[in-house]
Amino acid sequence: MTPRPKRDREPAERLPVARVCVDVPLPHLDRTFDYRVPSDLDVKAWPGTRVKVRFSGQLVDGWLLDRVEDTAHEGRLSWLEKVVSAEPVLDPQVLRAAREIADRYAGGLADVLRLAVPPRQAKVEAEPAPPAPEGLVPEPPHEGWQRYPAGEAFLRALGAGRAPRAVWSALPGEQWPDRIAEAVAATLHAGRGAVVVVPDARDLERLDTALTALLGPDRHVALAAALGPTERYRRFLRARRGQVAAVVGTRSAAFAPVADLGLVVIWDDGDDLHAEPRSPYPHARQVLLTRAQQQDAAVLVGGFARTAEAQLLLATGWAKEIAANRDQLRRYAPVVQPADDNQLARDPAAASARLPSAAWLAARDALAAGAPVLVQVPRRGYVPAVSCQECRERARCAHCAGPLALGSANGVATCRWCARPAAGWACPACGGRRLRAAVTGVRRTAEELGRALPGVPVRTSGRDAVLASVPAEAALVLATPGAEPVAEGGYGAVLLLDAWALLTRADLRATEEAARRWFNAAALARPAGRGGKVVVVADSGLATVQALVRWDPAWLAERELGERRELGFPPAARMATLTGQAEAVNDLLDLAKLPDGVQVLGPLPVGEDEERMLLRTGRGGGLALAKALHDAAGVRSLRKAAHPVRIQLDPHEL
Template identity: 50%
Template sequence: MPIRRAAEHEPIARVLPMLSVPHLDREFDYLVSAEQSDDAQPGVRVRVRFHGRLVDAFVLERRSETDHVGQLGWLDRVISAEPVLNPEIRRLVDAVAARYAGTRPDVLRLAIPPRHAGAEKAQADPPLLPVIDPVDPAGWARYGGGEGFLAALRDGRAARAVWQALPGEQWCDRIADAAAAAVSGGYGVLAVVPDQRDIDALWQAATTRIDPAAVVALSAGLGPSARYRRWLAALRGHARLVIGTRSAVFAPVERLGLVIVWDDGDDTLAEPRAPYPHAREVAMLRAHQLRCAAVIGGYSRTAESQALVQSGWAHDLVASRPLVRAAAPRVLALDDEGYAEERDPAARSARLPSLALRAARAALDNGAPVLIQVPRRGYVPSVACARCRTIARCRHCMGPLSLSERDAAGAVCRWCGRMDTALRCRRCGSDAIRAVVVGARRTAEEMGRAFPGTTVITSAGDAVHTEIEPGPALVVATPGAEPHVPGGYGAALLLDSWALLGRQDLRAAEDTLRRWMAVAAQVRPRGDGGVVAVVAESAIPTVQALIKWDPVGHAEAELAARSEVALPPCVHMAAVDGSSDAVSALLEHAELPEDADQLGPVDLPPGVRRPPATEPGEPVIRMLVRVPKDEGLGLAASLRHAIAIASARRDQEAVRVQIDPLHIG
């Protein structure tokens, strides 16, 4: 075996191994051979031998000296000479790990996609003039300060705003205008959206203003080669606009001048893998580090976005009230009680008050489609005893029972899949059942009877329609699956509102308003006959916010309510999940801030996934740790240190730690 000779200049590489063990989240020094020296530069992928096995690592820096006592090992090999971990992304990774009490390797797995050798060899020439036409400011001029905002983006100033999109606004066109303004000034743009449908819509709008060669889209649906090739286009400076879902927030956009997050209240923007960062928070961290512009946009507004406005970090970008009233449809709140007293048989069969039914018929008569939003897909996703209203549950696992079709032989458990052909209430013994929640397919069946001869389209689950043709039709959709219609819907009916508003969730009201406004924004203005009928009591504040089209006021009230009871975003909160012994041991090792409050323990809230390390039948608890707003980094640091101690001891069960989880319980 030939003798290795160390590099003459800076023969030591300080690397970060990609290990999943929290207490090994630190740098290690390795010797660089003369043959590896040219390629083993900061940011490249390498392979090192660690405790007898080969692991991947990133080179963080080259050094002339080491503080390690003892003999250093050699770099095994340089996997690729492409410096994929640039200083900007490295700083962001460090900040996200510190913010969310995570490890840098876990964040790096989110930030940098797996390597694909063929993609690295491909070369492309960057477009010389990426902006096709000058940006028309007319769209943004409808918002107070909109034209000045575009000018600030073109000049590279750190303009930060929370944008309240008008009802009926083509949001992708406005984002494309903002992106084109920044690109025309020589800056890169990053746009983060919830799902693939949004990526496709924004791509179509952006490529009419920016050369398609300068725009890349990143999403989980891409294959390894395509994703890595597009990611490299951003790294190498060829892509000036990057559009993607949550993980694209880490994309290495060159000379980043604008970060955009659309619909930040969508659950899909919260990463389900450790350390569970939210794309909005990562985007704001990035904008703060780079001193660049940032926009959070949506038809509604979250309490977190409103907190940014109240703190002065961002400004409101809203239209005047006369413009809002002119663009919004007419909203009617219809009490859902008393269907049995309705004299209209069609109204009873469609589960709609007569007023909503008349609005739907008027829209259909005018040749416009009608959108019906229901909270659940399927036929009857939940049933109960018709006599005592006790929820029907599976005899084997106690899961909820559902009906898959009208003439089903029995009810099917949504948890274990077993069928119960002899339903009988476990409390009163009755064999009569009633629907608790009616799904999209059952609603479509009822609407077909109420409107004979009208086309009924269902968009839910695996059968989602992206767009439908204009014309009279009934469209039954679940939240988030509403198809786009050129020219807008003539009317929208929002059914079973209690299923959204009645959830035991901190964000139930906020999320319900977001879903309603996303539907209402697709309805024609009131001047063109557009009507939205929500089956709910008009006195409910969330319903009032929809009627008045006042998402800002609703967000202000929501933020004030959370401030009174010390809930995020007015404080920082950590959720610690695991067995009772493991959670207690972790909190004993954590040197929590003096102002920290410990809340709990409680059983793991329903619907929350169990920590990966726990046994299936093992009881899991949740402890909440709450600190003031300015103690967030201290809380994360103390929990991060405690996790490392527990990891090093190896005799304690792992726990899951989430900082500011989306759903507290």
């Protein structure tokens, strides 16, 4: 049918005005615009659909958010040009959460919707919908949660349709995918939906397997970027159409459109993969907490370690703790032993393998018992940093001043920034030409341990190739943090090397991040009753080491939160960072009508041409600060300012 010419178009008889969010990433356009709905699009143009509208003389994409009877606009309204798809992919509850997230992070609604709804795949919308499974999910078993004093009560509350909120400290060796699957099953048994977010694809695969085993097929979908756009959109539509009641996935799944949301879960919320790298940089934890608050849903924040943000939920009484008592901990935890780096100097044999005697003995005993040994090495590569053999000055590239690194034992040092080889390198301080390892990577460590323990298989897991699991046999498994494979039956020993590399990071979360990586690795060890041992090469007097020895992540999180309160850092306060050229940052600050009580700290250099300003306010002033910065960014956008400023609220890294 030929479309009617625009001049002959007639407005829809009912609700003739459409309120549209145009998909234009400019801060000064972060509002709705009214358009006239023609009668020929009346049936398809409903809230939640994708549309095209004429904006500044161009045809742009947009979201139809609402239909109303009249408009406050005094001029003539433009027509709605096209309904891209009659599929209402934008759920009203997701829209509500997206608006609050945009306001919290000083962003635009269009930017958040771009994160929340995947790109359209027309052929998927035309596919016949598979039948939804019939009947309710049976009540799940409670045995796994009975090991926690408050665990079974939490599960029963979910099964009764209530909305408990909890922070869960998982036991060492806990099969956490099974526990989360049971919580999801209890929620579905009550007739409500669930959304679960995990850090990466390996965790998602484990959880997907556990849910399929407990719920049966076609009861849930797993969303991840690795699926590809077609399959991802197909699974997204199944959730939007109400064909499944549970969605699991990585950070973008936090916006999944689940009907009658009854439970949100985030596992290992301290992982930086939960922080969105695209504007406005929301954290998956905050997205889930916002949705839970808006929709009266239950909350489960779980992990082997605990973040200061999770501890704040407990401190304010917003959530309750689910943790095992000390008797259960003694039953399931491995023995944790600190070993000072100074032991290497007193033990030449151990020094050749970079292992203190305590770590060496633990590895030898585990291998003799036929168990695998996990060695966590914080640095990837072979030798990621080298220095002068004579004066110990860090070796840098003569062209760009980048750090030099070695890729193999007989290789030539190359620059990690510009990749230029440095075959003729000479130390600018002393003229020396010999290099030594300043930092040892996982591949070099694997080489050294392989020579020290001949005949023992050596496996590596890291950036280039991440192992999901290893068999229960004697082997050395070297992994970078976050890439530790699961061992069948657990590891006989877990060795945590180069603790200084984690603890000395110039970041607010250095202590918290070191603890998270250590607890996650140590949780893969066998219980002490089966010979499991963890050796951390660090000073035993450090609070992080003491928390690991006692297996007390709650104590460390409470201590960390207390220090953040004293220093005035998130989550005890709200903080914004402004990053850009000095002139642009100062311009934005001049335009921003900052609320009373906002402290301006800085500037801090972050590059050759950029600086960073920090803005701090109390927790209650976060929304006002975000609005002031967003409005100032809108003014600069309207003026077409030449240099951008990156605005981040409560960034994961400071």
